[in-house]
Amino acid sequence: MDLEQEKAAARKAAFARRKEAFTFNQPGKAGHLSAFLAGHRGVPVAGYMPIRTEINPLAAMEEAAAHGPVAVPVIIGAGQPLKFARWEPDCALQDGPFGAQIPAKLDYIEPEIVIVPLVAFTIEGGRLGYGGGFYDRTLELLRAKRPTLAVGFAFAAQQADELPLEPTDQPLDLIITEQGILTPQRPAFGFSGPEISWG
Numbered sequence: 243m244d245l246e247q248e249k250a251a252a253r254k255a256a257f258a259r260r261k262e263a264f265t266f267n268q269p270g271k272a273g274h275l276s277a278f279l280a281g282h283r284g285v286p287v288a289g290y291m292p293i294r295t296e297i298n299p300l301a302a303m304e305e306a307a308a309h310g311p312v313a314v315p316v317i318i319g320a321g322q323p324l325k326f327a328r329w330e331p332d333c334a335l336q337d338g339p340f341g342a343q344i345p346a347k348l349d350y351i352e353p354e355i356v357i358v359p360l361v362a363f364t365i366e367g368g369r370l371g372y373g374g375g376f377y378d379r380t381l382e383l384l385r386a387k388r389p390t391l392a393v394g395f396a397f398a399a400q401q402a403d404e405l406p407l408e409p410t411d412q413p414l415d416l417i418i419t420e421q422g423i424l425t426p427q428r429p430a431f432g433f434s435g436p437e438i439s440w441g
Contacts, residue, residue, distance in 0.1 A: 245406055245408070248406035249370065249373065249406050252361075252362060252370055252402065252405055252406055253361050253362070253370060253372075253373070255362075255402075256361045256362035256370060256400055256402065257295075257361060259362075259397075259399045259400055260295050260296075260361065260396075260397055260399065260400050261295045262399065263295075263297075263397035263398070263399040263400070263420075264295035264296075264297070264397070265295075267297075267397065267420055270420075271297055271298060271397075271420040272297075272298060272299055272300070272301040272302040272420075273420075274418050274419070274420070274421075274422055274423050275299055275302040275357070275393075275395055275418045276301065276302040276305050276306075277423075278393070278416070278418060278423060279302055279305065279306045279355075280305070282355060283306075283309040283310060284309055284310035285310060285354050285355055286310065286311045286312075286313070286351055286352065286353045286354050286355070287303070287306050287310065287311070287312050287313070287353055287354075287355045287356075287357065288312075288313045288314065288315065288326045288353035288355070288356045288357060289302070289303040289306075289312055289313070289314055289329070289357045290314055290315055290342070290357060290358075290359050291314050291335075291342045291343045291344070292359070293340070293341045293342050294341075296359050297359075297395055297396055297397050297419075297420065299357055299395055302357075303329070303331075303357075304331045307329070307330055307331055311328055311351050312328070312329050312330070313326035313327055313328050313329055313350075313351050313353055314326065314327060314329045314342075314343075314344060314345065315342075315344075315376070315380075316338060316344050316348065316350075317338060317339040317340065317376065320374070321375075321379075322379070323376070323379040323380040323382075323383045324376050324377070324379075324380040325348075325350050326350060326351055326352065326353055327344055327345045327347075327348045327349060327350055327351075328345065328349040328350070328351055329345055333345050333346070333347070334346035334347070352384065352387075353384070353390070354388065354389075354390055354391065355390070355391045355393060356377075356380070356381065356384070356390060356391065356392050356393065357393050357395050358377055358381075358392050358393060358394050358395065358414065359371075359395065359396075360394050360395075360396050360400065361400065362396075362400050362401070362402045362405055363394050363396055363400060363401055363402070363405075363414060363417055364401065364402055364403070364404060364405050365401065365424065365426060365427060366413075366426050366427050367394075367413040367414040367415065367417070367426030367427075368404075368405045368407050368411065368413065368414075369392075369394055369405075369411065369412070369413070369414050370402070370405045370406075370407075375410070377392075377412065378410055378411055378412045381412035382410075382412055385412075391415045391416065392412060392413070392414050392415050392416075393414065393415065393416045393417070393418060394414040394416070394417040394418070395417075395418050395419075396417065396418075396419055397419055397420060398419040398420060398421045400419075401419075413426070414426060
């Protein structure tokens with residue numbers, strides 16, 4: 243099996259785990275994400291508009307928006323990094339590519355914390371995305387300018403023992419689930435958070 247076949251198989255298994263977690267989880271899934279962002283008031287944050295069975299970060303984004311700029315990703319084109327448009331809880335939205343909504347008014351900012359959706363993650367901070375490479379390109383670009391925290395947000399059920407990763411895959415500095423906060427064993431930028439703080 244080549245790398246792309248391995249990734250496809252890993253995605254299929256992870257999508258099934260995510261769907262089950264999405265179906266059976268109760269409200270309040272973003273509590274630990276809110277607690278993390280509360281310690282970074284005023285820092286520019288990128289969240290995301292959830293699609294399909296992704297864990298929903300909107301409650302935490304709404305709280306963060308009361309204290310500083312919050313943005314959501316905008317896909318500019320295939321093979322290009324994402325841009326991030328300023329978002330507010332009641333702002334007008336329009337349909338963007340792949341079913342995710344984006345602000346009707348595109349006021350771009352550069353985040354220093356990026357909340358990253360994902361299909362699967364490992365305890366080492368590995369991330370398996372949808373295959374377009376958008377977040378990998380974007381994080382590489384942002385990290386070349388300044389330290390940028392990549393915070394994976396997922397259901398705990400999306401953790402995998404190992405994933406087929408490539409050298410271009412950008413690692414996560416922190417992983418937050420509905421159960422708690424996990425600091426990867428090899429954080430990319432030496433983020434000093436709790437080793438494990440499960441709720």
